[in-house]
Structure formats: C-alpha cells, structure tokens
Amino acid sequence: MTVTKIEPVTKTRYRIYVDGQFAFILYKGELSRYLIAEDAEITEETYETIRTEVILKRVKLKAMHLLSDMDRTEGQLRTKLRQGGYTEDMIDAAVDYVKSFGYIDDEAYVKRFIAGRKDKKSRREIYAALCRKGIPKEQIEAAMEDCYEKEDSCGAIRKILEKKKYDPATAKDEEKRRIMGFLTRRGFSYDDIRQVIQVSEWNA
The missing domain is CATH 1.10.10 (Arc Repressor Mutant, subunit A)
Structure with missing residues (x-):
C-alpha cells in the first residue's frame, strides 16, 4: 500500500x-x-x-x-x-x-417534531420540512397518522386567524378571500378552512 x-x-x-x-x-x-x-x-x-x-x-x-x-x-x-x-x-x-445507546430514534424524533409544530403549521409545511431532513415519506405519513386529529388542523387555523387579527364580524368578502387564499397556500385543506371560518362567523 x-x-x-x-x-x-x-x-x-x-x-x-x-x-x-x-x-x-x-x-x-x-x-x-x-x-x-x-x-x-x-x-x-x-x-x-x-x-x-x-x-x-x-x-x-x-x-x-x-x-x-x-x-x-x-x-x-x-x-x-x-x-x-x-x-x-x-x-x-x-x-x-x-x-x-438510543441517541438516535427517527420515529420518536418525527413525532416530537410534529407535536411541536402541528398547532402552528399545516401538515403540508411539516411534511416538507421533514422531507428536507431526510426522513422517508412512509415514516412521515405513519407518524402523522399517529399524531394528527382533525382538530389539530382546525386549531392551527384558528391560531393563525387570531395572529392575523381576522374578525369574522367585520371581514368583507375581499378580506375573506384573501385569508382563505393565504391558508390554502400554507397547505390547509379548503374544508378545514371553511369550517373554522364559518364557526367563527356563527360565534361572532
């Protein structure tokens, strides 16, 4: 050699x-x-x-x-x-x-990652972030099934509406279209967005 x-x-x-x-x-x-x-x-x-x-x-x-x-x-x-x-x-x-020594556990890591972000970001955003970290898609999907309930997505939407100071009682049609477009681009489903906004309007 x-x-x-x-x-x-x-x-x-x-x-x-x-x-x-x-x-x-x-x-x-x-x-x-x-x-x-x-x-x-x-x-x-x-x-x-x-x-x-x-x-x-x-x-x-x-x-x-x-x-x-x-x-x-x-x-x-x-x-x-x-x-x-x-x-x-x-x-x-x-x-x-x-x-x-148990210092690497991707399954636990993915679940912690989702749990820490699911009330602030859409599933699509979290999914993309985990893909960038090199997590296999099948593993992400399995973890999301375990971590997510429909309420999680709706809760995240409500938090964003509060942050954006969206008031259903005074919002005009143009503002409603703008906020729905924003949430759709963030990866939330149309059905979840509509549900949250309609409930907010009823409670206003």
Whole structure:
C-alpha cells in the first residue's frame, strides 16, 4: 500500500490518499507518528491501526458531540459526518454506536417534531420540512397518522386567524378571500378552512 497523495484541508489537518483512494483525514502530528508521507509505503497493520484506533474513535466522539449539540435525525447526522471527511464505513460504525445507546430514534424524533409544530403549521409545511431532513415519506405519513386529529388542523387555523387579527364580524368578502387564499397556500385543506371560518362567523 502506498500513500499516493497528501492534501491540506487546514493548516493542521490533511486528507490522505492510499493507492489513489481517499482513506482518512489526519492531523499534522499523526503524520509524523505513523510515518505518513507522499510515495511512502504503509503496511496494512498501520493502515488498520489508524482506522480503528484513531479514525473510529474520532468519528464516534464527533457523532456524540453532534447529538449533544442538538437533536438530529440519522440522515442529518450522516450528512454532518460526511462533511467532516469520514468515509461511509466509519460513518456506519458511528451511527451504529450512537444507536446502541438510543441517541438516535427517527420515529420518536418525527413525532416530537410534529407535536411541536402541528398547532402552528399545516401538515403540508411539516411534511416538507421533514422531507428536507431526510426522513422517508412512509415514516412521515405513519407518524402523522399517529399524531394528527382533525382538530389539530382546525386549531392551527384558528391560531393563525387570531395572529392575523381576522374578525369574522367585520371581514368583507375581499378580506375573506384573501385569508382563505393565504391558508390554502400554507397547505390547509379548503374544508378545514371553511369550517373554522364559518364557526367563527356563527360565534361572532
């Protein structure tokens, strides 16, 4: 095995290529410790020692730090670790490690996400936000079935009407059309919007 390229990432970190393939990122002191230099030979034993005793420990600690910093999905964690320059097999190992402690649970994450937003945003907005976080559509749909009742959507609409200071007693037809258009664009169903507005008018 031959170190074919050493590419600076920062002043202290270097991207190492072995036999033409990206292998890992090492710090400057580690280059000296493991005698890493361009065109130098590297034994399989040294290569595996670096992977298991340096990189694997580092990626596990990085994953733990990222999860202590904020709640993340598995997809988000994988993205951050890739940005850190870790290979897919090391990322897999780190994800398995944090999962073994229960630090990643996408199903619970999705339900918490929905519960914290369902009285402020439409289902469509929440669905889109979870898709952007890399949650599979089937998992989102299943969680929504568990978390949503019709009243949730109507409650969110009522909160928006209150925030917009929509008064059914004084609203003119143009204002009513405008607010219905706004709510429709936010992803609320026409039936739910009409129900809330009609009830508000009756109670006005």
